[in-house]
Amino acid sequence: MIRVESLEKTYPSRKGHPAVKAVDGISFSVQEGELLGFLGPNGAGKTTTVKMLCGLIKPNSGQIFINGIDLVHRRIPALAEVSAVLEGNRNIYWRLTPRENLEFFAALRGQSPARLRADIDHYLERFNLGEKRDVEARKLSRGMQQKLAIAVALISQSKVVLLDEPTLGLDVQASYEIRQLLTEIVKEQGRTIILTTHDMNVVQDTCQRVIIVNEGKIVADDSVHNLLDLFRVRVYSITIQGQLTPSQRASLLAMEGVVMEEESPDRTSISVRLEDSQILYEVIGILESNHSIIESIDQDQNNFERVFLEIVKGGSQGA
Amino acid sequence: MLKKLLLLQAFLKKEFIVFRRYWVNSLGSMITLYVIFLLVIGGFQGVRAWAGVGGDTVEGLVVGYVLWLFMLATYQDVSHTLRSEAQEGTLEQLYMSTHGLGWVMGAKVVAGFFTNLVLVVVLLLAALATTGVTLNVDFLSLLPLVVGTLLGSVGIGFAIGGITLVLKRIDSYTQMVQFLLIALVAVPAGRVLWMRLLPCSYGSALITRVMVGGESLVQLGLWNVAAMFFVGLIHLLLGFGVYKICERKAMLAGMLGHY
Numbered sequence: 001m002i003r004v005e006s007l008e009k010t011y012p013s014r015k016g017h018p019a020v021k022a023v024d025g026i027s028f029s030v031q032e033g034e035l036l037g038f039l040g041p042n043g044a045g046k047t048t049t050v051k052m053l054c055g056l057i058k059p060n061s062g063q064i065f066i067n068g069i070d071l072v073h074r075r076i077p078a079l080a081e082v083s084a085v086l087e088g089n090r091n092i093y094w095r096l097t098p099r100e101n102l103e104f105f106a107a108l109r110g111q112s113p114a115r116l117r118a119d120i121d122h123y124l125e126r127f128n129l130g131e132k133r134d135v136e137a138r139k140l141s142r143g144m145q146q147k148l149a150i151a152v153a154l155i156s157q158s159k160v161v162l163l164d165e166p167t168l169g170l171d172v173q174a175s176y177e178i179r180q181l182l183t184e185i186v187k188e189q190g191r192t193i194i195l196t197t198h199d200m201n202v203v204q205d206t207c208q209r210v211i212i213v214n215e216g217k218i219v220a221d222d223s224v225h226n227l228l229d230l231f232r233v234r235v236y237s238i239t240i241q242g243q244l245t246p247s248q249r250a251s252l253l254a255m256e257g258v259v260m261e262e263e264s265p266d267r268t269s270i271s272v273r274l275e276d277s278q279i280l281y282e283v284i285g286i287l288e289s290n291h292s293i294i295e296s297i298d299q300d301q302n303n304f305e306r307v308f309l310e311i312v313k314g315g316s317q318g319a
Numbered sequence: 320m321l322k323k324l325l326l327l328q329a330f331l332k333k334e335f336i337v338f339r340r341y342w343v344n345s346l347g348s349m350i351t352l353y354v355i356f357l358l359v360i361g362g363f364q365g366v367r368a369w370a371g372v373g374g375d376t377v378e379g380l381v382v383g384y385v386l387w388l389f390m391l392a393t394y395q396d397v398s399h400t401l402r403s404e405a406q407e408g409t410l411e412q413l414y415m416s417t418h419g420l421g422w423v424m425g426a427k428v429v430a431g432f433f434t435n436l437v438l439v440v441v442l443l444l445a446a447l448a449t450t451g452v453t454l455n456v457d458f459l460s461l462l463p464l465v466v467g468t469l470l471g472s473v474g475i476g477f478a479i480g481g482i483t484l485v486l487k488r489i490d491s492y493t494q495m496v497q498f499l500l501i502a503l504v505a506v507p508a509g510r511v512l513w514m515r516l517l518p519c520s521y522g523s524a525l526i527t528r529v530m531v532g533g534e535s536l537v538q539l540g541l542w543n544v545a546a547m548f549f550v551g552l553i554h555l556l557l558g559f560g561v562y563k564i565c566e567r568k569a570m571l572a573g574m575l576g577h578y
Contacts, residue, residue, distance in 0.1 A: 009573075011572060011573055012571070012572060014572070022573075038487050048573060051573065052413055054411070055413055055414070055415065055573075056411055056415070056570065056575050057570055057572045057573045057575070058567070058571050074398075076417060076418075076419050078414075079415055079417055080417045081414070082528075083415065084415060086409075086411050087409075088408075090407060091408055091409060091410070091411075092409070093333070093407075094407075094555055095336075095337055095340065095341070096336065096337075100333070100336060102331075102333075103329065104332070104333055107325045107326050107328065107329030108326065108329065108412065108413070108416045108418070108423070109415075109416060109417055110322045110325075110326075110416075110417040110418060112325055112330070114324070130459060136340075152412075154511070240488065292379025303344035308389065
């Protein structure tokens with residue numbers, strides 16, 4: 001559905017600032033019906049890439065094909081296949097109601113609002129905007145505005161939907177609702193969705209695959225599942241009653257992967273990162289040597305945030 | 320073509336909804352413009368030179384003021400739209416339209432023409448009632464002349480809108496365009512030939528001949544009307560050309576939707 005080849009973008013120097021290479025020869029492809037997370041730290045080049053996919057920024061070199069159409073040279077036909085939410089809740093007209101917004105943007109994208117009436121009603125209900133269909137968008141909550149912006153992107157019936165930070169600034173409930181909706185839409189409609197986000201919970205919950213960019217280059221391109229496996233680390237948190245003796249403390253801190261987390265007269269917690277399971281037995285042995293009473297041993301959950309940080313850190317060190 | 324009509328319909332509907340929903344604001348704008356007109360009339364003796372538009376008469380002043388208003392509103396429909404949509408975050412959506420931005424802005428201008436027409440007609444009637452003058456309001460003759468005259472305003476709007484996309488925050492300079500438009504309405508393009516090449520000026524002179532002099536489109540001469548349209552089209556194309564150069568620069572610099 002999307003094919004990107006050797007894409008490069010350098011922003012020219014201006015007002016004393018040197019030229020910036022934002023995207024440095026990246027290539028990737030996205031299949032139909034895939035929900036891809038496009039991630040990276042600030043300034044990594046992800047928004048530039050997404051805007052090039054929308055035809056809003058001209059690349060210096062490289063090619064972008066949307067459903068086989070060359071976006072760089074045949075912008076308008078290619079854009080018929082793409083819709084986007086780039087500015088979150090600012091992508092809609094606040095003085096129009098949800099229904100009026102959907103009708104206006106349908107026409108803007110070459111669709112007949114009259115023919116899409118059933119679809120408009122469907123999206124209003126689906127996004128829980130039915131009761132607010134005739135309320136000006138400026139009077140809606142941020143979560144509702146954000147949902148409306150996504151509905152507006154979907155009403156155009158484009159095959160590719162690009163979402164830049166779709167859950168930014170939303171509360172837990174609204175963020176959860178949007179995650180659910182995205183997952184359902186990909187499953188039901190087979191659309192291709194690319195989303196950028198800083199919220200790793202969104203990635204872990206919704207994306208099948210992620211591309212991580214750093215300093216304009218792709219540093220990881222794999223399924224969320226594989227990346228979690230690849231970077232799986234076992235971290236245990238051990239809590240004992242009372243304090244450690246000086247010799248216990250010295251022995252533990254001499255071990256690689258052991259970190260003191262909390263020390264108080266009543267309780268001490270240590271974090272043990274396991275590269276080798278033998279380390280855990282050695283730690284317990286040291287604790288038992290002074291008859292310390294172990295209150296709990298908990299395994300920290302592996303999450304995508306840690307994976308992301310490891311990859312970005314690794315990419316930076318390698319660069 | 321049907322899709323273009325749907326686009327025009329969408330803009331017309333949006334204009335109408337906002338005009339009606341924010342009618343207090345719309346009314347306030349009309350009252351403000353009427354008060355400005357009263358001030359101009361009140362200071363007529365002091366601005367007699369400005370009234371030279373139509374032969375040093377109150378009739379000429381009324382025509383000049385209303386025409387200037389129409390040109391200003393049309394200019395703002397383009398330049399102000401590009402700026403405010405960038406500010407509000409919707410400009411990128413307009414760019415992603417499958418119609419292309421040229422058609423989108425064209426639909427916006429045509430939709431704005433009808434809203435502005437209502438505003439101008441109301442103010443014209445108020446101005447006529449206030450001054451007690453009578454004008455020849457021959458709609459069939461005036462409509463093509465007004466459209467031809469406004470082509471220049473649209474061109475200026477595109478050029479200024481494009482420059483704003485690149486330079487950003489230059490409001491204090493773009494506001495000067497309203498004074499430039501006064502000058503373009505006021506220059507004696509009917510008498511000085513080279514002034515007919517200025518944006519909007521020849522159209523303004525022809526409109527004054529119809530409204531004040533009582534001439535019809537036929538009496539103006541087909542050649543004169545065609546020349547006015549041709550000059551208007553050239554200004555429109557020049558303005559759009561400036562806009563496209565600026566748009567390309569903004570797209571290369573990645574600052575299309577920023578403001």
